[in-house]
Amino acid sequence: xxxxxxxxxxxxxxxxxxxxxxxxxxxxxxxxxxxxxxxxxxxxxxxxxxxxxxxxxxxxxxxxxxxxxxxxxxxxxxxxxxxxxxxxxxxxxxxxxxxxxxxxxxxxxxxxxxxxxxxxxxxxxxxxxxxxxxxxxxxxxxxxxx
Numbered sequence: 001x002x003x004x005x006x007x008x009x010x011x012x013x014x015x016x017x018x019x020x021x022x023x024x025x026x027x028x029x030x031x032x033x034x035x036x037x038x039x040x041x042x043x044x045x046x047x048x049x050x051x052x053x054x055x056x057x058x059x060x061x062x063x064x065x066x067x068x069x070x071x072x073x074x075x076x077x078x079x080x081x082x083x084x085x086x087x088x089x090x091x092x093x094x095x096x097x098x099x100x101x102x103x104x105x106x107x108x109x110x111x112x113x114x115x116x117x118x119x120x121x122x123x124x125x126x127x128x129x130x131x132x133x134x135x136x137x138x139x140x141x142x143x144x145x146x
Contacts, residue, residue, distance in 0.1 A: 023083065023085065023086060023087070023128065024058055024079050024081045024083055024086050024130075024131040025058055025086065025087075026146075027056075027057060027058050027146065029145075029146060030056045030057075030144075030145060030146055031143060031144070031145040032053060032055070032056050032061075032143070032144050032145070033141050033142070033143045033144075034051070034053075034063065034141065034142045034143075034144075035140065035141055036140055036141070036142065037140060041142075043065075043097065043098075044063060044065050044075070044142060045065075046065065046068070047065055047066075047067065047068045048064070048065060048066075048098055048099075048100055048114075049064075049065045049098065050062055050063060050064040050065065050095070050097070050098075050113075051063050052080070052095065053144075056144070057079045057080065057081075057131075057133065057146075058079050058080075058081045058086070058131070059079060059080040059081035059086075059090075059092045060079070060080040060092065061077050061078065061079060061080065061133060061144060062077065062078045062079075062080055062093075062095060062102070062113075063075060063076075063077050063135070063142060063144055064076045064077070064078065064113050066113070066114060073135070073137075074137055075135040075137050075142050075144075076113065076116065076117070076132065076135060077132065077133040077134070077135050077144040078102075078111075078113070078117045078130040078131065078132055078133070079130060079131035079132075079133070080092045080093050080095070080102075080130075081093075081130075081131065082104035082106065082107060082109060082126065083109075083111075083119075083126050083128035083129060083130055083131065084104065084107045084109055084124065084125050084126035084127075085107075089106045089107065091104045091105060091106035091107065093105075093111065093130070099113075100112060100113050100114050101113065101120070102130070103123075104124060104126070107124045107125050107126065108123065108124040108125075109123055109124025109125060109126040110123035110124065111126075111129065111130050116129060116132065117129040117130030117131075117132055133145065133146050134146065
């Protein structure tokens with residue numbers, strides 16, 4: 001019985017750290033840092049604030065402030081590619097400043113950023129979340145990498 005509990009806990013721990021990528025292609029290694037003291041990144045100083053960086057990722061990256069607790073996981077970073085068949089229609093999700101939902105203009109899937117980019121149920125055909133990248137926050141700088 002103890003072995004079953006132990007194996008179950010290990011399985012939960014391993015899968016809870018997984019970042020789903022759906023079928024969005026992998027890109028070459030990158031690491032980009034954003035200084036929150038710069039005016040170009042000021043939206044990241046407020047909860048639900050976000051910026052777009054089109055120079056990294058597959059279709060660009062949306063950096064999103066999910067919390068305001070001064071912790072390393074306050075920020076999330078998502079590829080802007082719709083996770084529903086990025087090869088076929090190659091759509092980039094649309095984004096509204098201060099919004100928590102992004103939407104694919106081609107298939108109509110809506111993704112909830114505060115739910116780690118998972119699609120909103122019955123909003124469209126995608127079953128995968130937006131591809132997520134690693135983030136690190138040290139109190140002033142947010143680093144996004146893959």
